[in-house]
Amino acid sequence: GLLHRFPFEAGVAAGFRELDEAGRADLMARIRAELVVEATQAPHGALGRALAHLMEDRSDASVDALLEAAVDLRAQILPLAQDPAGRRARLARVLGLPDVLSREAIEQSILAGAHLPRSEWPAAAAELMAGTASDQELGRALAEAAAARDPAEALAAYLSVFLTAAGKPRAASRFLTKGTRGRVPALAARLDAEKEHVCARMDDLRSVVILERSAAALTLAGACCARYEAAKAERGLLDFDDLIARTADLLNRVPASFVHLKLDRGIDHVLVDEAQDTSPAQWDVVQGLVSDFFAGEGAREGVTRTLFVVGDEKQSIFSFQGADPRAFGAMHGRVARAAGAEAFRDVSLPHSFRSAPGVLEAVDRIFARASAHVGLVADGAPPPHAAIRAEAPALVEIWPTVQPAPRAPMDDWRRPLDEVPADDPVNILARR
Known part of the structure; x- marks a missing residue:
């Protein structure tokens, strides 16, 4: 590899070893x-x-x-x-x-009661206890918060006045009845304001x-x-990432002509396959290798130097490894500008040798909607497909999704935790 040929220029140990998985x-x-x-x-x-x-x-x-x-x-x-x-x-x-905001500061601000100071919680709880069952539920929670000595217990009880067990704001139907609002309108207004304050502070707390x-x-x-x-x-x-990064750095710091010179006869042709899964760092390596292909600096008599790139951005599946189809498009533009109209050829390959027309038509219809091809291609809508086997039959089935059934608690601790039951959606789809 290049790094073994240029260890000094690349800043790596001359006898480095590659780290496998x-x-x-x-x-x-x-x-x-x-x-x-x-x-x-x-x-x-x-x-x-x-x-x-x-x-x-x-x-x-x-x-x-x-x-x-x-x-x-x-x-x-x-x-x-x-x-x-x-x-x-x-x-x-x-x-x-x-x-400077901290979790403790937010919790203290909630317990301070912006619109209902803690000193007034017992009286407010008593008013709520005079209402219906749902009002009394709030009153008991507020009284528990007022009596709690532990800040964590007080906070939990106080939050339950305004929030559900899932941490969501209580629905209007579960927060102060119409009768209580008519009986103590001033307190109801303060509790409404406090609810808004608590919900806002809880958003801050989550952040x-x-x-x-x-x-x-x-x-x-x-x-x-x-x-x-x-x-x-x-x-x-x-490791693999080091090999790519160090090679790209080498080609950015050392003139490509020098690299080609030391590679005996140099590099005349570069082929990039599966270009849609090439990462930006890997494109930097390609750019470094071909930087003088179109500038005349590395030309040799009787030799036409070429860069051949083939790929389909719709098939990019390695984003988790750094692949970026947008880099494919960016490299396409750079090469087109550097090569000029006469030396650059953009060849479309719309024909499929594997699929039947019915399958390709179904795929095209799915991705015809703008929302469906977001992220699929860099610019515009994906091009339509054509089948070489124009007479081949096709069957496209659309299956409904399978929802997981409620699962009962495990009754035997000896059973494996990762056991997949027969009614799991994965098994149901497999049987179909």
Whole structure:
């Protein structure tokens, strides 16, 4: 590969080894164990607090998945990890929150009662207890909040006055009856205003929870990414993303003509297949290799140098690995401008050798609506398809969706937790 030919220019170890999937899995297992040990030994440190925060409502598997995804995005995560204060401020701006706002401050502001001070809760509860059963339910909750000494218990009881168990605002029919509103209109108005205040503060609280969890995730992810990079450097390893990034960097820093010169006779033809699944970083490599194809700088007598790209942006399925069909379109435009009208050929391949006309017609009808092809193609609507086998028969069946049936609690602890019952939608579809 290029990196083995140009290790000095690329800034990599001359004898580097490629890290395969099994090696990465072993490396990540060691790093996760190290992170857990460090967090356990220093529970009040940044790493300990971050892990404890994430584990409040996350499983080990979800945290492991977070770290795996973080390593794939380490180029974006590592700069954020180096600036904790700036990271929190940026997250706060995205969520529309003051940087200094905390969960505790919001909870205290709710308990303060903006429109119904806590000192008036007992009297308000007594008025509600004089109403109907639904009013009395609110009155009991308000009285419980007034009597609670523990702030967490008081907050839970007070929130139940205005919110359902699911955290949604109480419906008007479940919040103050018409009789109570007529009997104590001033109190009803204050309770309505307090309900609006509580709901607004709960929105802020949810945003703060998202901010804190995101900050904790970035703290843990940053530590994992830093250890991953250090472990690779110590062992002289490069993973797949490194190979692409280092090659793109090499071709951006070193003139392509020099690279071609050192590659003996150079590169005359570049073929890119499945171009719709090529990531922007991979396109940078292609751009570096062909940068002088159309400028005359690397021309050789009697040799026509070519770039051949084939792909279908509608078939892009590797976005989770960084593929971006928009980069396909951007590269198309750059090459067209660089090559000129005479040297550039844009060939459409609308014919299908596999499908029958009926199948292709069904697909085209589905994606004819603008809402259906959003994200499918970069510009405009997808082109229609044509079948080579024009007489081939076709059958298109549209099946109704299968909804999962209510599942009874597991009655035998020895049964596997991941057991798929016979009435699971997956099994029903398989039988069909």
